[in-house]
Amino acid sequence: MRTSVRIRPEVQADYGAVFDLDVAAFGGDEEARLVGRIRSSEGFDPRLSLVAETEGRIVGHIVLSRIVIQAPDRDVPALALAPVAVLSAFQRMGIGSALIRAALTAAASIGYGAVFVLGHPDYYPGFGCVPASGYGITAPFSVSDRAFMALELVEGALEGIEGTVV
């Protein structure tokens, strides 16, 4: 990473900057609004909403939030990774990867078992993600098999669980 970047948990004072960052990175406010809905949902864990900051400016953000895998006999708690964004001028410098790794490390240390992500099938396998279908777990909507991925934070966390993420 060329610039010195600090990754830390998001605080309320960051919300405006994170909104603007998501609008800029995604070219619209859909994901920025999604982040707002996640923050006010019961799935929100503020320890898993992280910002990347350089010279006092927020240049990246990631949030993992709680979801549930509905298996035939029980509900299994897990996390969803979405969205992650880095300002375009700061992309391809490793900030996105650093945010993903920091969020996964934080989630594992809190004790979460698994993370799901809907994303680019060439990007996330680098973090250990594999198609969720390999575990028999499906998305609640129609998606390409390779794009809906899962990562066990605790080995075996997804073994023997077949169901749909809600």
Ligand SMILES: CC(C)(COP(=O)(O)OP(=O)(O)OC[C@H]1O[C@@H](n2cnc3c(N)ncnc32)[C@H](O)[C@@H]1OP(=O)(O)O)[C@@H](O)C(=O)NCCC(=O)NCCS
């Ligand atoms: C996806 C995103 C967060 C990656 O952030 P980043 O800081 O650029 O990521 P990194 O520098 O860690 O990139 C690591 C690798 O990802 C891939 N990658 C990153 N950005 C890419 C892009 N725009 N197009 C294609 N591949 C890309 C590359 O393989 C890159 O490795 P390389 O630099 O050796 O080629 C960033 O591009 C972004 O904010 N995009 C817009 C929002 C978005 O689509 N978010 C993901 C869906 S939730």
